[in-house]
Every structure is written in structure tokens, then in C-alpha cells.
Amino acid sequence: MIQSKHCDLCEFPKRNLKNGLTCGLTDKKPDFRGFCSDIKFSDSFKEQLTELLNQIGQIKKRKTSVYFNFGLFVVIGLLIIFGSYPHLTEYLKKAFEPEFSYSDWKYFSLILLLEFVGILLLYMGFYPFNKYKKELNKLESDKKEIELVLKNYGIEIETLTNLEKIKKRHHNKAVYN
Incomplete structure (x- = not known):
């Protein structure tokens, strides 16, 4: 250690x-x-620990919305991509024919735009999800390191933070009395 x-x-x-x-x-x-x-254990460590646990709690509160947005954007993005794919291949084949008209070009451009929108929706689903996971993993890793050290002293994080809450309550009662 x-x-x-x-x-x-x-x-x-x-x-x-x-x-x-x-x-x-x-x-x-x-x-x-x-x-x-x-x-x-220093008071600054106890404050940092409380802040760390609060940050983990705040991030975990976002879990439902992050997962919902991830699922929604990914499903819609994939539907758009796979739904427009057959039309894209059809117009790509037509593009190499001599009769490729201006209206065919407009439809081809529109389908490419749809593909781009589908990819953008995938990005809008994956980016916040990955950011959420990285933030949570970083904070959980910090918490595990602290837990490993505290384990050597037979102390659990919850015990240490509960003692701090009790001390603050007693201090507040003494101030108000």
C-alpha cells in the first residue's frame, strides 16, 4: 500500500x-x-469525501434521463439510417447511369441529408451517455481508493460520513442553544 x-x-x-x-x-x-x-483524518478530507459522495449521488440521479435519451436518439437515428439506406443504394446505382436527372440528384441529396441526420442523432445519444459513464467511473474509482485506505483502519465511508453529520448536528444544537 x-x-x-x-x-x-x-x-x-x-x-x-x-x-x-x-x-x-x-x-x-x-x-x-x-x-x-x-x-x-483531516476535516478537509471529510469535506472532500462528503462532496465526492454528493457528486456521485447527483450523477446517479441523472441516470434515468441519460439512458432514456440514449435509447431514444439511438433508436430514431438507426431507424432513419436503415430506413433511408435502400433509397440511398437505389440512387447511388442511378448516379452512374447516363439518365441521372436533376430531380434524381435532389432526391439523392435529400437521402444523404437524412443519413447525416441519423448519424447526428446517434452522436447525440452516445456522447452524453459516454460522458456520464466516464464521470461516474472516475468518481467511483476515487471512492474505491478511499475505501481501500479506510479498510485498513476498519472504517467504512458511510460510518465516517455519518459521524460527521452527527458532529454537525451537535454543533448546530450547541450554537442555537
């Missing part, structure tokens, strides 16, 4: 260009195995 991942969650790390990462308590490089007995 990389010690810097533990130190990123702690209140005591020191970083500088000369020495790199050192512990603020011992002024030495981290040398523990598995877990640090002196770790104290």
Missing part, C-alpha cells in the same frame, strides 16, 4: 520539494506497513 494515499487523508502530512512527503508528527518519511497508528 502506498503511504501517500494514507497521508492524503491525514491532518499531519508535510510536503516540500526538498524532502517530498514527510509526517508532520515525526518529521520523517512515512514508514508504516498497512496502516498508520497516528493517523487523524
Whole structure:
């Protein structure tokens, strides 16, 4: 396990260009195995964790609309592409005949435009879907890294965030009383 991942969650790390990462308590490089007995999770880490979990929740709320739009645009795009394909091949064959008229050219252009619209609809379905998946995977990956570190201390993310909520409630009660 990389010690810097533990130190990123702690209140005591020191970083500088000369020495790199050192512990603020011992002024030495981290040398523990598995877990640090002196770790104290920083308030900034707890805030970042809460923000991370909120971001994951917000993205997951968009799941239904993203999947619906994906399905809708892809189905319509494919229907347009496959529906106009036979006409496209017909006019492509005609294009190499000497009797290819101006009206044939207009229909051919219209069918090409339809094919382009179908491809554009596919893009409109796939791009937001891929963006959604990448955002969610990145945030879930960050969460898993934190979970791996917290596992060494026998702490689950939900426990840590619930403790913070309880502390805030007690603090708010003390302020209002």
C-alpha cells in the first residue's frame, strides 16, 4: 500500500520539494506497513469525501434521463439510417447511369441529408451517455481508493460520513442553544 494515499487523508502530512512527503508528527518519511497508528483524518478530507459522495449521488440521479435519451436518439437515428439506406443504394446505382436527372440528384441529396441526420442523432445519444459513464467511473474509482485506505483502519465511508453529520448536528444544537 502506498503511504501517500494514507497521508492524503491525514491532518499531519508535510510536503516540500526538498524532502517530498514527510509526517508532520515525526518529521520523517512515512514508514508504516498497512496502516498508520497516528493517523487523524483531516476535516478537509471529510469535506472532500462528503462532496465526492454528493457528486456521485447527483450523477446517479441523472441516470434515468441519460439512458432514456440514449435509447431514444439511438433508436430514431438507426431507424432513419436503415430506413433511408435502400433509397440511398437505389440512387447511388442511378448516379452512374447516363439518365441521372436533376430531380434524381435532389432526391439523392435529400437521402444523404437524412443519413447525416441519423448519424447526428446517434452522436447525440452516445456522447452524453459516454460522458456520464466516464464521470461516474472516475468518481467511483476515487471512492474505491478511499475505501481501500479506510479498510485498513476498519472504517467504512458511510460510518465516517455519518459521524460527521452527527458532529454537525451537535454543533448546530450547541450554537442555537
